[in-house]
Amino acid sequence: MSEWVFYFISLCACIFAVLAVTQRDIFHCALWLAMTLLSVAGIYFYLDAAFLGVVQILVYVGGVITLFVFAIKLTAHIGYKSIRQTSKQWAISLFITMLLLSILFRVFAQNPWASIALEHSSTSVAQIGKSLMTGYALPFEFMSVILLAAMVGAIVIGKVKK
Amino acid sequence: MIPLGYFTFLSAFLFCVGIFGVLTRRNVIGILISIELILNAANINLVAFNKYLGTSDGMGQVFGLFVIAIAAAASVVGLILIIAIYRNTKSLFTDGFTLMKE
Numbered sequence: 001m002s003e004w005v006f007y008f009i010s011l012c013a014c015i016f017a018v019l020a021v022t023q024r025d026i027f028h029c030a031l032w033l034a035m036t037l038l039s040v041a042g043i044y045f046y047l048d049a050a051f052l053g054v055v056q057i058l059v060y061v062g063g064v065i066t067l068f069v070f071a072i073k074l075t076a077h078i079g080y081k082s083i084r085q086t087s088k089q090w091a092i093s094l095f096i097t098m099l100l101l102s103i104l105f106r107v108f109a110q111n112p113w114a115s116i117a118l119e120h121s122s123t124s125v126a127q128i129g130k131s132l133m134t135g136y137a138l139p140f141e142f143m144s145v146i147l148l149a150a151m152v153g154a155i156v157i158g159k160v161k162k
Numbered sequence: 163m164i165p166l167g168y169f170t171f172l173s174a175f176l177f178c179v180g181i182f183g184v185l186t187r188r189n190v191i192g193i194l195i196s197i198e199l200i201l202n203a204a205n206i207n208l209v210a211f212n213k214y215l216g217t218s219d220g221m222g223q224v225f226g227l228f229v230i231a232i233a234a235a236a237s238v239v240g241l242i243l244i245i246a247i248y249r250n251t252k253s254l255f256t257d258g259f260t261l262m263k264e
Contacts, residue, residue, distance in 0.1 A: 006164050010172045017176050017199055021183035026191055033195050036176075040202045043172070047213045052226050059230055064198065064237050071191060071241040075248045086186045087257070093185035097178050104174040114167030116214050123212065123220035128227070131219040143231050150235035154242040160249075 006046055013039035030068040034061050048122035169210035176203035188255045190247075194240050201233045 013036055020032035037060040044053035087093075108114055132140050176199055183196025205226045212222020248254055 003164060006168070010168075013172065014175055014179075017179045020199065021179050021187075021192075021196055026189055029192060029195055033198060036199065037202065040176075040206060043169075043206055044209055047169075047209050049209045049213070049223055049226070052209060052223050052230075055227060055230055059234050060198075064234055067237060067241050068191065068195070071244055074245055075191075075254055087188050090186040093182055096185070097182040100181065101174065101178040104178070105171060108167055108170045108174060111167070113215070114165060114170065116166045117163040123216070123223050127220045128223055131221070131224050132227075135219055136224050139228060143228055147231060147235050150239050154238050157239075157246050158242045 006043075009039055009042040009046060013043065027069070027072050030065060030072060033068070034065045037061050037065070051125045051128055166210060166214045169206060173203040173206040173210075176200075176206070188257060190244050190254050190256060191241075193256070194237060194244070197240075198233060198237065201229060205229050 016032050016036040016039060020029050020036055023029045023032060037056060041053040041056040041061075044050075044056060180196045180199035180203060183199065184193055187193045187196060208222045208226045208229065210222075212220060212226075244254065247259065251258060253259075
């Protein structure tokens with residue numbers, strides 16, 4: 001039973017990802033990306049990472065997708081169906097991607113850890129909070145500086161020059 | 163229980179779909195969408211390895227959190243750059259960006 005949940009969610013994620021990359025209308029692509037991110041959040045819930053799943057839904061589906069929709073709507077008439085959305089090199093790109101995929105699958109299948117099915121105790125939210133404030137306090141602070149820099153940079157770049 | 167390998171297969175597939183999108187898209191917003199896919203594929207691996215080879219401090223989930231935050235910052239800067247470029251060139255297709263050649 002539990003296995004089928006995983007198969008269903010991952011099948012959804014794969015189909016939505018392919019649609020997000022191949023659709024012509026860029027607005028539809030953004031909506032398919034939202035569905036893919038929701039499926040990935042489902043994978044996190046399946047892996048007992050409930051906190052990360054909630055963060056994924058809040059930050060990605062709530063924030064980033066909204067930004068994408070704003071950007072698409074602010075830059076008008078780019079999603080017209082008559083305009084070609086893929087470059088001429090799509091055939092060779094497909095070949096390279098398939099090659100990369102087969103190499104990755106072969107390497108992953110040969111690895112000894114591929115068949116590990118041993119469960120460890122799940123990480124609690126309290127544990128994540130403790131790690132963020134003790135062992136990983138420095139990267140945590142760096143992350144807030146990066147977010148501040150991104151915010152200031154976005155305002156400066158987006159400002160209309162008079 | 164699902165073996166750990168299945169999660170790596172899923173993330174490898176999502177990664178390759180993202181790579182394909184980056185290589186083929188003409189639209190810059192489409193390229194950003196593909197980059198988000200690639201970052202999510204990496205994140206699935208972090209969370210899955212944290213679950214199966216668990217560490218005491220939940221390192222995988224903490225780094226997954228970092229990846230989500232950095233990806234959000236990156237997409238904010240990327241989208242505002244796209245809007246700035248669109249103001250100047252009135253185009254969003256990568257083959258139209260020849261500002262550096264002129």
